Amino acid sequence: MVEEEKKPVYVVPGGPEIKLVLGGFIQANLEDGDVSAFEGRFGLNALKDRFRLRRARINLSGEFAENFDFKIEGDFEQSDASITALKSITTTTDNTTGDIESIKTTTVSNSTRTEFSGTDIFINWHQFPEAQIKVGQWKAPFGLEQITPDTKLFMIERSLPTVALTPERQVGVQLWGKPFANVWPDQKDLVTYYAGIFNGNGRNVNTNDNNNFMYVGRLELLPWHGKLLGQESSLKLGGDVLNSRDDTGTNIAPSGNLKVNADGSLSSFSLPGAAERTGWSLDAWLNIGPFDLIGEYLSEDVNGRTVSGVAPGFADFDPSGWYVQGSYFLIPKKLQAAVRWEELDPDQVASGDGIRSITGGLNYYIHGDAIKLMVNYIHTWSDFREAHPEFGDDQFDEVIGRVQVMF
Numbered sequence: 001m002v003e004e005e006k007k008p009v010y011v012v013p014g015g016p017e018i019k020l021v022l023g024g025f026i027q028a029n030l031e032d033g034d035v036s037a038f039e040g041r042f043g044l045n046a047l048k049d050r051f052r053l054r055r056a057r058i059n060l061s062g063e064f065a066e067n068f069d070f071k072i073e074g075d076f077e078q079s080d081a082s083i084t085a086l087k088s089i090t091t092t093t094d095n096t097t098g099d100i101e102s103i104k105t106t107t108v109s110n111s112t113r114t115e116f117s118g119t120d121i122f123i124n125w126h127q128f129p130e131a132q133i134k135v136g137q138w139k140a141p142f143g144l145e146q147i148t149p150d151t152k153l154f155m156i157e158r159s160l161p162t163v164a165l166t167p168e169r170q171v172g173v174q175l176w177g178k179p180f181a182n183v184w185p186d187q188k189d190l191v192t193y194y195a196g197i198f199n200g201n202g203r204n205v206n207t208n209d210n211n212n213f214m215y216v217g218r219l220e221l222l223p224w225h226g227k228l229l230g231q232e233s234s235l236k237l238g239g240d241v242l243n244s245r246d247d248t249g250t251n252i253a254p255s256g257n258l259k260v261n262a263d264g265s266l267s268s269f270s271l272p273g274a275a276e277r278t279g280w281s282l283d284a285w286l287n288i289g290p291f292d293l294i295g296e297y298l299s300e301d302v303n304g305r306t307v308s309g310v311a312p313g314f315a316d317f318d319p320s321g322w323y324v325q326g327s328y329f330l331i332p333k334k335l336q337a338a339v340r341w342e343e344l345d346p347d348q349v350a351s352g353d354g355i356r357s358i359t360g361g362l363n364y365y366i367h368g369d370a371i372k373l374m375v376n377y378i379h380t381w382s383d384f385r386e387a388h389p390e391f392g393d394d395q396f397d398e399v400i401g402r403v404q405v406m407f
Contacts, residue, residue: 017062024058024073025151025406037396038342038357038380039160040257040266053078054402055150057119067127073120118204119169129181129188134174134196137203140167141174141194141218142240144283144296145323146255151369154292154327155361156376156400159342161321163256164266165279165298167242170214171205172198189225194218200244202254214244231289242279245305246271252302258319260348263391264384266355273312274305290329290336297322317347336363352383374402 013020028051035047059073122136139147143166145158174196181188199205200214218240225234246252250271253259257266279300286293299320304312323342330337338361345354361376378398385394 013062016064018065019063021061022059023061023407024056025404026056027054027150028052028403029054029156030401031398032400033398034380034396035398037398038355038359038378039157039163040355042380042382042393042396043261043263043265043385043391045257045261045263045265045267059120068123068125070123071120073118074116075119076116128177130177130179131175132177134176135172137169137171140170140172140196140198140214140216140242141176142166142216142242142279143281143298144238144285144294147218151372151404151406154325154336154338154363155340155359156374156402159296159321159323159325159340160256160344160355160357161298161323161342162296164253164258164344164346165281165300165319165321166255167198167200167214167216167244168255169203170196170198170200170216171203172196172213189222191222192220200246201250209247209250210245212245214242217241228288233288234286236285236287238281238283238285240279240281242277242300244277245274246277247274247307248272250275252277258346260346260353260384264349264353264382264388266346272314273310274307275312275314276303276305277301278303290332292327293325295322295324319344319346319348321345333368334365336365337361338363349384351387354383356381356383369404370406372402372404374400374404376400 030051031047032049034042035049037046041047053076056076057073059071061069061071063069118137120136120138122134122138124132124134126132141147143162145153145162146166146168174194176192176194176196178188178192180190184190194217196216198214198216199208200212201207201209218238221237223235223237227233248271251268252271252275253269257268259267259269261267277300279298281296281298283296284294297320299318301316301318303316304314306312321342321344323340325338325340327336327338329335338359340359340361341357342359343354343356347353357378357380359376359378361374364373366372376399378400380396380398382394382396385391
């Protein structure tokens with residue numbers, strides 16, 4: 001008996017792409033101790049020890065001969081918070097008049113729901129490297145640590161100032177480029193600029209909260225790149241600006257926590273009234289061979305607006321924060337030690353509501369960033385809890401471990 005030969009399976013692009021790449025990554029965490037206390041999650045907002053599927057993403061990117069490139073990426077996200085969804089609507093009508101007498105709704109809540117949602121979904125026209133046009137959804141160009149890829153971070157999680165004071169992913173359009181790409185090729189990275197207009201109310205939302213947009217700009221400079229102490233070295237500087245007019249209910253910290261609760265913990269901040277936000281930040285990154293020193297300062301003014309005679313319902317506040325981070329390869333390209341100090345001042349409690357943390361970490365690169373093991377120890381102080389001991393502990397400790405695999 002002759003066994004029939006199996007025919008090969010072919011996967012071909014559906015369009016005329018000249019390049020098509022399928023990839024993704026998985027990040028799995030072990031979190032023990034005062035979980036996410038450095039993000040303000042303690043007291044009534046505390047989380048339990050856990051294993052966590054932090055990110056599990058798959059992406060497809062491609063390029064066309066007509067000078068277009070694209071990316072579509074999604075995440076099998078697991079939520080930390082309860083999700084309440086509308087399950088059914090029941091209406092009762094008066095048989096005589098036909099008027100609706102009552103409406104009853106049924107909701108269902110599940111704190112362990114897993115969903116697949118879009119992260120980066122965009123088209124980019126790159127014919128002129130000095131002036132490229134990007135349309136879709138991606139991280140608004142604000143904050144060095146925020147726009148650094150998740151797989152390239154030296155710490156397991158981003159700092160609290162970054163997640164609390166940056167806009168994260170938004171839907172919009174952006175003009176960006178490198179002005180010296182053609183006129184001065186040897187210094188093409190000397191200046192990079194970004195200027196974007198976004199809806200301003202988060203990712204995977206097609207509706208805007210009002211007729212105003214969020215305006216975001218970033219300027220990056222690479223004033224020096226060369227040899228220092230016999231090592232490849234560089235200095236990178238950056239600055240960002242942001243302005244957005246938001247309506248009631250807009251989450252102004254989509255990737256983190258900013259609202260100060262009664263016990264000093266932090267939670268997501270959905271505006272109780274209309275507001276205008278103006279933010280700015282400065283950052284610097286010095287690299288000397290195996291050594292990296294990174295610092296960033298972020299600030300935001302949140303001012304209430306009276307709309308149609310309705311007062312904002314909250315006092316103006318000006319949150320700010322900063323971090324400084326150093327790292328060094330103890331074994332070249334294999335074992336890296338890192339330390340970070342960070343502070344956030346939410347500016348919502350007169351007696352003080354700052355949160356400070358120090359993080360120490362080790363990273364082991366089995367195969368570069370493609371296969372990486374990370375461990376962090378984080379100690380956190382709460383100024384509010386220190387001033388109000390009746391609420392409990394004012395210092396917290398957490399250990400986080402991570403396995404990262406890219407494919």
